[in-house]
Amino acid sequence: MIVVRLVVVAALLIGVFTALGTLIASGPAAVRDADLDVVRWFAAHRTGWLLRATAAGTYLSDTWTVIAATALLAAAAGWWTRRWLLPAAAVLLTAGETAIYELTGLLVDRPRPPVPRLDVGDPAAGYPSGHVAAAVCLYGGVAVFARWAAARRRAAAGVPPARGVVDVVAAAAAAAAVLAPLVVAFCRVYRGMHHPTDVLAGALIGACWLAAVARVLLRPALAAVDDRRPRPAPPPKATAMS
Known part of the structure; x- marks a missing residue:
C-alpha cells in the first residue's frame, strides 16, 4: 500500500511538472525573456571570488555528495533504530527524487541557458x-x-533536559534544510546551468517529494520506533494510612 501511494505521488509530480515545464518552454515569451535576462545579468557580472564560491557551493548537492550523504544517513538511521524501514526511507528520498527529475527532464524539451556554462552537464537538460x-x-x-532524535531524547528524559549535542545538530540541520537549497539554486543560476524557473521547479519537486515520503513512510516508521521504546515504570501508588 505504501509503495502504491508513493508511486501515485511520483506519477502526479511528473505529470504536473512536465505540464509546467512545457508551459514555460513554449508558453508566454515574457516568462522566458525574464528568465534569460537574469541568467545573462549574472553571466555579465561574474567575479573571481564568486566563481570559486559557487563552484564549492554546487558540491553541496553534487551526485557523489548526495550518494555519500544518503548512505551515511541510512547507516545512522539503521544504527539508531535497529530497523530497516528508516534506512529504506532515507534511500527512497533521494532515489525517488532522482527518478522524478530524470523522467520530467526527458519529457520537457528545454535546453540550458545560452550563456557560457561553467560546469559540465548535458546541454539539453535545462529543466x-x-x-x-x-x-x-x-x-x-x-x-x-x-528533529525526531531530539524529540526522542526529550521524551526519554521524562523532564526537559539541558540542551545537548542532539538538539544542536537538529537546529543546524533545520538551518541547512533552508539554506542549502537556496545556495545551490543561486550557484546553478550564477554558473549558467539553469534558468531561475528551472531551480524553482526543482525546489518544488524536492519539497513535494519530501513531504510525501515524510507523511506516507517516515512519520509512521518513526512512530513505530517510538512505540517499541520501553516506557518508564509508573511511580508506586501511595498507600492509605490505617
Missing part, C-alpha cells in the same frame, strides 16, 4: 534542476531525522 531538488530532499531528510 528542472536536479541539484536543487536533491538538496531539498537530502537536507530536509536530515532535518526530519535530527
Whole structure:
C-alpha cells in the first residue's frame, strides 16, 4: 500500500511538472525573456571570488555528495533504530527524487541557458534542476531525522533536559534544510546551468517529494520506533494510612 501511494505521488509530480515545464518552454515569451535576462545579468557580472564560491557551493548537492550523504544517513538511521524501514526511507528520498527529475527532464524539451556554462552537464537538460531538488530532499531528510532524535531524547528524559549535542545538530540541520537549497539554486543560476524557473521547479519537486515520503513512510516508521521504546515504570501508588 505504501509503495502504491508513493508511486501515485511520483506519477502526479511528473505529470504536473512536465505540464509546467512545457508551459514555460513554449508558453508566454515574457516568462522566458525574464528568465534569460537574469541568467545573462549574472553571466555579465561574474567575479573571481564568486566563481570559486559557487563552484564549492554546487558540491553541496553534487551526485557523489548526495550518494555519500544518503548512505551515511541510512547507516545512522539503521544504527539508531535497529530497523530497516528508516534506512529504506532515507534511500527512497533521494532515489525517488532522482527518478522524478530524470523522467520530467526527458519529457520537457528545454535546453540550458545560452550563456557560457561553467560546469559540465548535458546541454539539453535545462529543466528542472536536479541539484536543487536533491538538496531539498537530502537536507530536509536530515532535518526530519535530527528533529525526531531530539524529540526522542526529550521524551526519554521524562523532564526537559539541558540542551545537548542532539538538539544542536537538529537546529543546524533545520538551518541547512533552508539554506542549502537556496545556495545551490543561486550557484546553478550564477554558473549558467539553469534558468531561475528551472531551480524553482526543482525546489518544488524536492519539497513535494519530501513531504510525501515524510507523511506516507517516515512519520509512521518513526512512530513505530517510538512505540517499541520501553516506557518508564509508573511511580508506586501511595498507600492509605490505617
